[in-house]
Amino acid sequence: DQQVKQNSPSLSVQEGRISILxxxxxxxxxxxxxxxxxYPAEGPTFLISISSIKDKNExxxxxxxxxxxxxxxxxxxxxxxxxxxAVYFCAASANGAGSYQLTFGKGTKxxxxx
Amino acid sequence: SQTIHQWPATLVQPVGxxxxxxxxxxxxxxxxxxxxxxxxxxxxQLLFYSVGIGQISSEVPQNLSASRPQDxxxxxxxxxxxxxDSGFYLCxxxxxxxxxxxxxxxxxxxxxxxxx
Numbered sequence: 001d002q003q004v005k006q007n008s009p010s011l012s013v014q015e016g017r018i019s020i021l022x023x024x025x026x027x028x029x030x031x032x033x034x035x036x037x038x039y040p041a042e043g044p045t046f047l048i049s050i051s052s053i054k055d056k057n058e059x060x061x062x063x064x065x066x067x068x069x070x071x072x073x074x075x076x077x078x079x080x081x082x083x084x085x086a087v088y089f090c091a092a093s094a095n096g097a098g099s100y101q102l103t104f105g106k107g108t109k110x111x112x113x114x
Numbered sequence: 115s116q117t118i119h120q121w122p123a124t125l126v127q128p129v130g131x132x133x134x135x136x137x138x139x140x141x142x143x144x145x146x147x148x149x150x151x152x153x154x155x156x157x158x159q160l161l162f163y164s165v166g167i168g169q170i171s172s173e174v175p176q177n178l179s180a181s182r183p184q185d186x187x188x189x190x191x192x193x194x195x196x197x198x199d200s201g202f203y204l205c206x207x208x209x210x211x212x213x214x215x216x217x218x219x220x221x222x223x224x225x226x227x228x229x230x
Binding site for chain 1: 120156157158160163202204206216217218219220221222223224226
């Protein structure tokens with residue numbers, strides 16, 4: 001059973017426009033959510049996180065929104081740049097024992113077209 | 115600042131040969147350590163994690179094993195590699211800020227393993 005789902009395997013966006021990457025989860029115990037960016041043949045790079053006590057967290061061009069009632073989060077990149085082209089992974093962890101363990105989605109490949 | 119190293123970067127091994135991948139972390143103490151595998155076209159699969167020296171938990175039964183001989187060293191091994199072991203292996207670390215707090219994991223550069 002996949003507890004973290006990224007239903008769009010790929011997304012193409014024009015440079016300068018907004019990129020919106022979506023993620024859904026099923027485990028109501030998840031309370032910490034992260035986004036990672038990954039280039040081919042490299043390790044994932046941490047981008048931004050959000051705790052369940054918030055519904056929005058912003059860092060430069062990246063904003064993560066959390067809708068707990070819908071068990072949905074999204075990553076907004078504004079404006080999108082060609083260097084943002086990569087695979088983006090959503091991840092989540094649950095409160096309490098084992099809270100350090102992350103459950104990852106399968107990723108969404110973002111292509112930013114110049 | 116913290117850094118994480120993995121080696122080798124690329125490895126080509128015949129089926130049935132042994133494997134040893136090493137990961138070390140600098141600039142932090144008592145990290146939680148993780149081994150992941152990313153197979154072609156798939157997401158990240160957690161293989162092992164460790165919360166301390168000699169403490170290893172396995173997430174997926176397989177012919178791989180892990181060891182943590184030192185606080186900041188994590189080793190992934192196999193006695194006999196299978197074709198299905200091919201993939202991109204990633205080591206990661208995290209440090210807890212509290213028992214009920216989420217932890218951010220930071221990944222190493224990865225090792226690309228091709229079993230022929």
